Amino acid sequence: MTLIKSISGIRGTIGGAPDEGLNPLSIVKFVAAYATFMRKNSNVASNKIVVGRDARISGLMVKQIVTGTLTGMGFDVVDLDMATTPTTEYAVAAEQACGGIIITASHNPKEWNALKLLNYHGEFLDAEEGRKILDIAGEERFSFARAGEIGQVFPTDTYKQRHIESILDLELVDVKAIREADFRVAVDAVNSVGGIVIPDLLYALGVKEIFELHCTPHGNFAHNPEPLPENLTEISELMKQVKADVGFVVDPDVDRLAIVCENGDMFGEEYTLVAVSDYVLSQTPGNTVSNLSSSRALRDVTLAHGGQYHASAVGEVNVVAQMKKTNAIIGGEGNGGVIYPEAHYGRDALVGIALFLTHLAKKKMKASELRATYPSYHISKQKIELTPGIDVDAVLEKVKERFASYNITSIDGVKIDFPDKWVHLRKSNTEPIIRIYSEARTTNEAEKLGEQMIHIISEVS
Numbered sequence: 001m002t003l004i005k006s007i008s009g010i011r012g013t014i015g016g017a018p019d020e021g022l023n024p025l026s027i028v029k030f031v032a033a034y035a036t037f038m039r040k041n042s043n044v045a046s047n048k049i050v051v052g053r054d055a056r057i058s059g060l061m062v063k064q065i066v067t068g069t070l071t072g073m074g075f076d077v078v079d080l081d082m083a084t085t086p087t088t089e090y091a092v093a094a095e096q097a098c099g100g101i102i103i104t105a106s107h108n109p110k111e112w113n114a115l116k117l118l119n120y121h122g123e124f125l126d127a128e129e130g131r132k133i134l135d136i137a138g139e140e141r142f143s144f145a146r147a148g149e150i151g152q153v154f155p156t157d158t159y160k161q162r163h164i165e166s167i168l169d170l171e172l173v174d175v176k177a178i179r180e181a182d183f184r185v186a187v188d189a190v191n192s193v194g195g196i197v198i199p200d201l202l203y204a205l206g207v208k209e210i211f212e213l214h215c216t217p218h219g220n221f222a223h224n225p226e227p228l229p230e231n232l233t234e235i236s237e238l239m240k241q242v243k244a245d246v247g248f249v250v251d252p253d254v255d256r257l258a259i260v261c262e263n264g265d266m267f268g269e270e271y272t273l274v275a276v277s278d279y280v281l282s283q284t285p286g287n288t289v290s291n292l293s294s295s296r297a298l299r300d301v302t303l304a305h306g307g308q309y310h311a312s313a314v315g316e317v318n319v320v321a322q323m324k325k326t327n328a329i330i331g332g333e334g335n336g337g338v339i340y341p342e343a344h345y346g347r348d349a350l351v352g353i354a355l356f357l358t359h360l361a362k363k364k365m366k367a368s369e370l371r372a373t374y375p376s377y378h379i380s381k382q383k384i385e386l387t388p389g390i391d392v393d394a395v396l397e398k399v400k401e402r403f404a405s406y407n408i409t410s411i412d413g414v415k416i417d418f419p420d421k422w423v424h425l426r427k428s429n430t431e432p433i434i435r436i437y438s439e440a441r442t443t444n445e446a447e448k449l450g451e452q453m454i455h456i457i458s459e460v461s
Contacts, residue, residue, distance in 0.1 A: 003016075003019065003021055003022055009115045009117050010030050011112060012114070030137050031115070034133050035073035042119075043120055044096055044098050046098040047075055048098065049077055050080065051100065051101050052085070052100070052102050052103070053083070053102070054253045055192040055217035056105065057110055059103055066101055067079060071150050072150060072151075076154060082196065084253055084255070085116065087197070087254075089118060089348075090122060090162070091122070096120075099119055100117075100122060101115055101116070102253065103116075104252060105252070107251045110219060110220060117130070126317050161200075166343065167343065167350055170354065172280060172358065175206050181357075183246060183360075183361070185202055185211070186211040186213060186239055186244040187199060188247070188248075189212075189249075189250055190250070191221055191222055192217055192250075192252035194252075195216055198254070205357060213234060213235055239262060240263065246259065246360065247260030248260070254350065256347065257338065258336050259356065261366070262366050265368060269336040271371060275374070276356055278305075279359035281301065281330070286327070287302070288330055289319055289322045289323045290333060290334060291311065292313065292314060292424050293435075293437045297377055298334075300375045312411075312412075320339065323341065334379070340355065377440070378443040379438070380438045380439075382454065383436060384457055385432065386432045395457055396427075396434075413434075420441060421439060438453070
């Protein structure tokens with residue numbers, strides 16, 4: 001059994017001994033630490049914390065422990081029950097709550113669950129805040145409320161519709177154009193919360209024909225829940241059978257969006273953000289941000305629209321910080337995560353769907369034709385196992401020295417930009433490995449660049 005504690009929360013496989021898996025004891029300790037931190041550090045005069053969960057099979061059990069612990073710490077809980085990550089983020093701000101907890105292991109298999117922690121903006125806590133919560137949990141520096149101070153739970157089922165309505169109200173979402181395009185849309189929600197919100201969103205956007213695949217939220221994922229091409233063969237076949245115009249696939253908590261073309265080909269997860277940004281920039285020119293491991297295509301599209309592109313360290317909280325710093329009008333991550341500040345500062349597949357459909361409708365193109373208009377890059381994702389005793393920082397420093405004549409970014413590991421390709425090496429926060437992401441004009445070139453880096457690391461370590 002596995003339990004991973006990090007500055008962004010805790011995640012693990014369900015069950016096991018107290019220090020091994022994600023179990024009631026570890027959940028209580030961590031939630032109590034979060035409640036203690038929020039009591040002392042929240043910037044709003046609120047006693048409310050919002051809780052939402054994806055549909056995985058352990059979700060109800062974990063939610064009961066989370067809400068019980070929060071009330072036991074003296075907080076009132078706004079219980080959304082099954083809700084997407086972006087819906088929960090939206091609800092925190094709408095409730096003017098002091099924070100929120102999302103119970104989801106994102107793209108991990110059904111055996112896993114996790115707690116994602118939000119501040120009063122409905123945004124993820126930063127690294128320093130996460131470290132303080134880990135310290136409180138490790139030292140058990142928390143105290144539970146007395147009988148007269150116990151909080152209450154307030155269930156609500158209104159936020160799914162409120163979130164949808166907020167998307168319809170976005171200036172760049174054109175419901176009329178989408179309705180007139182008469183799209184036929186397929187959806188794979190991997191039997192999680194996307195199944196209870198995406199069809200409703202599509203109907204609200206004026207889509208009349210929707211083909212649902214794995215949209216029953218029972219948590220027994222029909223395939224590996226990470227929306228990568230190798231896991232999406234069913235929707236690819238469905239697209240061709242029903243002659244759908246576009247397909248949308250989300251992960252279990254609906255903050256990542258993958259798009260499938262009308263011919264069953266993948267639009268490319270990296271290109272979700274590229275296409276949506278292209279549309280937004282065509283209407284409201286400005287700056288963009290993605291992390292260092294995301295495709296160069298976003299930079300190319302941004303420059304073509306006269307904007308400036310900026311890169312951040314990997315991680316949503318880092319992308320958001322850079323977006324605020326550079327006044328970016330859109331940003332996100334190459335895993336299909338779209339962050340549109342006009343909605344909120346969080347990855348939101350629902351916002352991505354609405355903006356993409358508007359873009360497709362206005363372009364009057366097939367999805368495959370739209371994809372062909374963007375620069376073609378290919379990413380390779382590799383890794384190298386680390387043996388005990390290896391000084392990763394020293395290894396990365398030697399790599400930097402070897403490629404000192406090229407443009408190097410070192411805010412998060414080492415990224416080397418060549419004229420026609422790039423490679424990013426970074427130490428994993430959760431595994432004894434160095435991740436090696438590389439991008440070039442062809443898959444073969446990208447893989448060769450990654451393999452070259454593996455060989456160099458083996459030489460210098």
